[in-house]
Amino acid sequence: MTYELLQLPYKYNELEPAIDALTVEIHYSKHHATYLKNLNAALENYSQFSSWSIEKVLKNLSEIPEEIRTAVKNNGGGYFNHNIYWEGFAPRSSRTPGPKLGEAISRKFGGFDEFKVLMEKAGLTRFGSGWAWLSKDAHNDLLVHSTANQDSPLDDGLDPIIAIDVWEHAYYLKYQNKRADYLASIWDIIDWDKAEQRYLA
């Protein structure tokens, strides 16, 4: 099996003004596609993993042969993390969480606004490149956290619900050094139906 690039469920310009069309195009068709290409290349001669989903690969990195483990971790993480990122947006966002996730967010973080502050802080305080996440653990407990580079929550036994890419390539064309403004704008395009599905899955 070779992994495939997901089809974006919207046009490049449909996430504007939060994320500009050129950033979406380069980020998706160059950055994301390159992680995918390198992941497939790394696994090309290892047919024992050909039936493994990307989730299974990232949850079981210790079983990947050492000579390709770093390549698979970095490019597999890059491939998977961007899938969560792109699938998590909707041009016509409801702007508020669905019933079950909304209730869980209020219970865990004290309210939707409090949760947003925590997510933005997780993204802003990630030094260098990485990601901010809303994830759930094996007990369905919510957690806001961040990972470095292309490390995936799956590595830590967590299942991602919302992904925010804070590598500079995700925002630099429009926001330059103002990562905080990018993070604040993200709330306009979060697909809360998708987030609800991920929470209930």
Ligand code: MN3
């Ligand atoms: Mn990226």
